[in-house]
Amino acid sequence: AADLTFAREINTGDGRQQFIPTFLFINQDGINPTDPVTAQSDNLLFPFAGVFTGKEADGLKKDILIHTTAKSQLVDATMAHLGAQKLADEFKPSNTQYALAVRLTGKFKTAFPEGKPADPKETDKPDAAKKDEKKDEKQADYLKESKGNPAVYLFGDADFLANQFSVQINPFFRVATPVNGNLTLVQNLVEQAAGDANLVGARARAAIRRPFxxxxxxxxxxxxxxxxxxxxxxxxxxxxxxxxxxxxxxxxxxxxxxxxxxxxxxxxxxxxxxxxxxxxxxxxxxxxxxxxxxxxxxxxxxxxxxxxxxxxxxxxxxxxxxxxxxxxxx
Incomplete structure (x- = not known):
């Protein structure tokens, strides 16, 4: 996804500044302010992030945690990495907010409601062995849908957890200092998934950048x-x-x-x-x-x-x- 609102000029490593629409410096305009996972985040960096456009399956609830603004556009992966200037010159906003991170909750149904699928290798087994395995399969308890209240978190990007996009490392003492809220976001996510909402509320704000x-x-x-x-x-x-x-x-x-x-x-x-x-x-x-x-x-x-x-x-x-x-x- 490319987004003119979240894009910035960054140092390309050769002393030049380049405007890259697919480097998303996400502020509060793209963050869910009411969800415990993202409520304390106001500055995230998602480089070359993908999006989720599909509809959730029956029985599931989808919560959008992070999204683009309406001044965004879907681009080819090759163009995202190699054609930054061309992409910026030919940018056409879609007037659509695309989901960058979502949470799915509810009852997840199995893809095999009739039980374990047949193994192609079973044709080579003796009949006696097949009968014994069928007895074991009947005793096994196959779930047709999930139990409890499971949650699945989907992110269109994994690079945001890399050191160069989340922390600044002191070259002498090798101490990592957060430069945005990427790591705090993941910590909040893990704590909520673990069931401790109190820890999520007490998590310190890690964002350092305060863009206008x-x-x-x-x-x-x-x-x-x-x-x-x-x-x-x-x-x-x-x-x-x-x-x-x-x-x-x-x-x-x-x-x-x-x-x-x-x-x-x-x-x-x-x-x-x-x-x-x-x-x-x-x-x-x-x-x-x-x-x-x-x-x-x-x-x-x-x-x-x-x-x-x-x-x-x-x-x-x-x-x-x-x-x-x-x-x-x-």
């Missing part, structure tokens, strides 16, 4: 504004590239000899120039997008930095004026 929710929404909206312009430019460049291939190579009979007339040579130069211009235009669009996003971040950060000193100054001036007026009245 409003800023995330503004960034997603900005990317959608530039997306149509970028798509149009990319489509035009692709059309130019197709024409260029048609003009460049023409085969005579079964040979692969390239024939270029003066008119074709000029057409190739014109198409190459147009292709360069379109690439330049796309770079400019991405540059403008990044500039707008950084401008929003800077405005919000400076507003937060300046707001408290300004409030203290205004309060101090008001207090001084009030005291002065009282002194003058006396």
């Amino acid at each position: 929710k409003r800023l995330q929404e503004m960034e997603a909206a900005a990317r959608l504004r530039y997306q149509s312009e970028l798509e149009s430019s990319t489509k035009k460049r692709q059309e130019i590239a197709d024409k260029l291939r048609e003009v460049q190579v023409k085969r005579e009979g079964n040979t692969a000899r390239i024939i270029l007339t003066p008119e074709q040579q000029q057409a190739i130069k014109d198409l190459e120039r147009q292709e360069v211009e379109q690439k330049k235009k796309e770079r400019e669009i991405r540059k403008n997008l990044r500039r707008d996003v950084e401008a929003m971040e800077n405005r919000l950060k400076w507003a937060n930095i300046a707001l408290m000193p300004a409030f203290v100054s205004v309060f101090g001036i008001a207090l001084a004026v009030t005291r002065k007026n009282r002194t003058g009245a006396k």
